[in-house]
Amino acid sequence: xxxxxxxxxxxxxxxxxxxxxxxxxxxxxxxxxxxxxxxxxxxxxxxxxxxxxxxxx
Numbered sequence: 001x002x003x004x005x006x007x008x009x010x011x012x013x014x015x016x017x018x019x020x021x022x023x024x025x026x027x028x029x030x031x032x033x034x035x036x037x038x039x040x041x042x043x044x045x046x047x048x049x050x051x052x053x054x055x056x057x
Contacts, residue, residue, distance in 0.1 A: 006031070013027075016030050016034075017029055
């Protein structure tokens with residue numbers, strides 16, 4: 001895997017730290033899962049938008 005460095009504001013870091021602790025996972029694993037889910041949602045939205053654009057032609 002390729003490591004990335006991200007900056008979070010204090011409140012976001014506190015939130016993800018609490019989520020990780022409650023799930024008994026590392027903060028890195030929680031952030032990775034959250035980013036992966038967001039990427040999937042963004043991809044689906046982009047595909048739906050492209051489909052709507054094709055249908056309107």
